[in-house]
Structure formats: C-alpha cells, structure tokens
Amino acid sequence: MKKFEAVIYDLDDTIFPTKTIHKEVVKPVLDAIVKYNEGTLSEASLSDALSDCYKHSLRDVAVMYGFTRKMYEKALKAFSYLKIDYQLRTYPDYTCIGQIPGLRLLVTSGYTSFQNLKISNLGIAQDFEEIFIHDNEKSSFLGKVEIFRHIQEKYNLASEDVLVIGDNPISEIAAGNELKMNTVQILREGVIKNESAKNHIQNFHELIPDHKNTN
Numbered sequence: 179m180k181k182f183e184a185v186i187y188d189l190d191d192t193i194f195p196t197k198t199i200h201k202e203v204v205k206p207v208l209d210a211i212v213k214y215n216e217g218t219l220s221e222a223s224l225s226d227a228l229s230d231c232y233k234h235s236l237r238d239v240a241v242m243y244g245f246t247r248k249m250y251e252k253a254l255k256a257f258s259y260l261k262i263d264y265q266l267r268t269y270p271d272y273t274c275i276g277q278i279p280g281l282r283l284l285v286t287s288g289y290t291s292f293q294n295l296k297i298s299n300l301g302i303a304q305d306f307e308e309i310f311i312h313d314n315e316k317s318s319f320l321g322k323v324e325i326f327r328h329i330q331e332k333y334n335l336a337s338e339d340v341l342v343i344g345d346n347p348i349s350e351i352a353a354g355n356e357l358k359m360n361t362v363q364i365l366r367e368g369v370i371k372n373e374s375a376k377n378h379i380q381n382f383h384e385l386i387p388d389h390k391n392t393n
Contacts, residue, residue: 179377179385181279182360184335186326187306188344189286189293191366194268194300196232206256207231214249234346235287235318257289266299269366271381275305278385280341281333284309285325287318287349318346322353330357343385347372 190196201208208228215224227243234242236257240250275282284306286293290313297303310329312321326342329335342354343362351374354361362385363375371378383389 181387182341183339184281184283184329184333184341185278185385186283186285186329186340186342186350186354186359187275188342188346188350189284189296190288191233191345191369192343192364193272193284193302194266194296195366197368198266199232199262199296200264203260203262204231206259207236207253210252210256211245211249214246214252216246216248218246218249219243234349236289237287237316238318238349241317254289257292260292260295262295262299266296268300268302269381271383272302274382274386277387278382279387282306283329285312285322285329285350286310287312287321289313318349319352319356322350323356326353326357326359341385343379343382345369347374351375 187193208231211228212224219227223243227239230239230242236250236253282305288311290311293311297309303309310325312318312325314321330337330340337358338360340359341362342350342359343364344350345364345366347363351361351363351372355374361375362377362379363372364379364381365371379385
C-alpha cells in the first residue's frame with residue numbers, strides 16, 4: 179500500500195476492543211435505557227439495543243431503535259457518572275503504528291467525557307498529532323464527514339493523500355468514502371467484512387511499508 183500524508187484512526191474496536199469494557203462500567207447508561215423504555219421497545223428490541231451500545235454511539239443506537247427523547251436524554255446524562263477503575267489495553271499490534279508513515283490523527287464518536295476517559299486510560303493521547311471527538315446530534319457518519327473535511331482544510335490535504343482506518347462501514351468508512359479518501363476496514367474479532375471499504379486488513383502490521391503478508 180502507498181504511503182499517505184495523513185492517517186485517520188478510529189478508536190473503538192480499531193485501537194482497542196470495546197468488549198473489554200466491563201458491563202458494570204456502562205451499567206448506569208444501560209439501566210437508564212431500560213428504566214425509561216416504558217414499553218417503547220419490545221423485550222427483544224431492547225435487548226438488541228443494549229448490545230449495540232457496545233458497538234455504536236448512543237446517538238446512532240437511539241436512531242436505529244427509535245428511542246424516545248426521554249430515553250436518550252436520561253441515558254446521555256448517565257454517561258457523566260461513568261468511571262473505569264482498571265487498566266484498558268490496546269490491541270497488541272497497536273505498538274507498531276509508529277512505523278506507519280503519515281500524520282497520525284484520532285477521530286472518534288461518542289460522549290466526550292467517556293471517550294476522553296478511555297483515551298486517558300489507554301495512555302495513547304501522545305501518539306497523535308490531534309484528537310477529534312464527534313459529540314453532537316448528528317449521526318456518526320455526518321459528524322465524521324465534517325471532521326474529516328476540517329482535517330483536510332486545516333492540514334491542506336488532498337483526499338487521495340488521506341487514509342482512514344476503522345471497523346465501522348456506516349461511520350468512518352462511509353465518511354471517508356464520501357470524501358473520496360482511501361478507506362481500510364480493519365477486521366478485528368467479530369467485525370463483519372464490508373465491501374464498501376476500498377481495502378481490508380487484519381492488523382496494523384499490514385500498513386507498514388514493505389510488510390510481507392505471510393497468510
């Protein structure tokens with residue numbers, strides 16, 4: 179793969195596995211969704227929505243499942259009480275990103291304080307030139323399109339000189355495609371391959387120049 183002037187990294191299930199966040203950590207958020215569901219979602223849909231909270235931003239889950247405004251606002255408020263009192267770990271191959279050429283930028287979606295909590299716990303902030311957190315009413319897709327466009331303008335980058343790496347085809351991959359950037363879906367455990375990404379990798383090692391894939 180060619181060298182790029184800038185590489186935009188996703189956080190969740192790209193740099194670290196979200197499944198390592200204990201259920202107890204996000205229990206206040208899940209409890210709020212259940213408490214204020216008040217018959218809006220069936221038991222099956224509610225269960226699916228709770229599971230998807232580990233894979234997508236609360237904002238996107240709320241839209242996907244049709245949360246009431248009250249459900250969403252109460253769950254959002256609960257994020258401010260979350261704490262992580264144990265050490266999170268990146269995927270083992272994360273240590274090689276220093277060998278991947280290009281300006282390193284981190285772009286993630288979610289509640290700002292919780293995303294910052296994860297970044298701080300992981301101790302990765304110093305690895306990036308800049309960190310952007312999308313946290314508003316827009317979908318992850320639209321939010322990341324805006325951030326990616328801002329990055330292009332700020333760093334004077336042409337689309338073909340930017341690489342976007344992530345797991346989510348309807349978020350960072352879709353946003354990168356929208357701006358005609360180069361997109362790579364990283365196929366972490368449990369991630370379903372989506373052909374909308376222009377390339378696919380199993381781990382970060384494959385992005386190191388002259389890497390030989392022995393699989």
